[in-house]
Amino acid sequence: MSLKFLSCNQWVHQLHLQSPVSSTTTKRSWIEAGPRYFKLPQSTLRKSLSPSLCFAMDQKSLHEDAFGVGQKDGVIIVDHGSRRKESNLLLNEFVLMFKSKTGYPIVEPAHMELADPSIKDAFNSCVQQGANRVIISPFFLFPGRHWHQDIPSLADAAALEHPGINYLVTAPLGLHEFLVDVVKDRIGYCLSHVAGEVEECAVCVGTGRCKLKVQDSEN
Structure with a gap:
């Protein structure tokens, strides 16, 4: 089962579609969202990735604005x-x-x-x-x-x-599946550097930190 990562906007959008804030037919609970709060149904709490996935400073704008980064x-x-x-x-x-x-x-x-x-x-x-x-x-x-x-x-x-x-x-990086590729790539590159196949990466350049070490036995 693959993990599906939702951005903060996607998460709020999904909750808005599944459980409109204007609905009064379902028992509601408070979910902390920074200085203001969303009222969401109990069923949504069980389905959501996290009740504190994002801090929304203006609830109305999140539900009415286009979902995505714009020119302004x-x-x-x-x-x-x-x-x-x-x-x-x-x-x-x-x-x-x-x-x-x-x-x-x-x-x-x-x-x-x-x-x-x-x-x-x-x-x-x-x-x-x-x-x-x-x-x-x-x-x-x-x-x-x-x-x-x-x-x-x-x-x-x-x-x-x-x-x-x-x-x-927004939410931090969290359990995004692309991070698996990032960590795998970093490990692979560092091992290639240790083997003398590539130069130091931009993070380690000039530090001499990317090298194999071994502690001598005390015996």
Whole structure:
């Protein structure tokens, strides 16, 4: 059985189709979705991938807007941030790659902490470029404390300076089946480098970190 990954918008769209918010015929429960909440039927809770898959800052806009990134959408790719300059520069390279492959007109990098640009800086930049909706995509694997608390709080603070702008914190990367291919490719490339068949990758270049090690026995 293959895992089907749903984006945040697809998940909300699916729930909207299966269980319209306006329905009053089914017993409802609160599902946390950031500062506001969706009212969804109990049956939907059992079927959904996660009751906290996304933080929706404007419930109405999610149900009425077209599902997909448009010309007036700004996308922020946010990672943790590092004191190591080289690590932060890799995010810039990824954002350029992402923008080139998707064709999205407004894409900005951001670091949650330790480095600039911050989420606030990136949010401001998106609005200055004409965005009327800002989509914050955490470049994180799984939904830990940073996704549950820190990034939504920083997004709230950034949005205070831009009343009327809708914004959304999407799900992290999670259990996306394409990540299997990414990890497999990374392992294969590193083993090829160890065998002397290829140069260091862009992540390891100049570090000398990608090499086999063995500890001598104490006996």
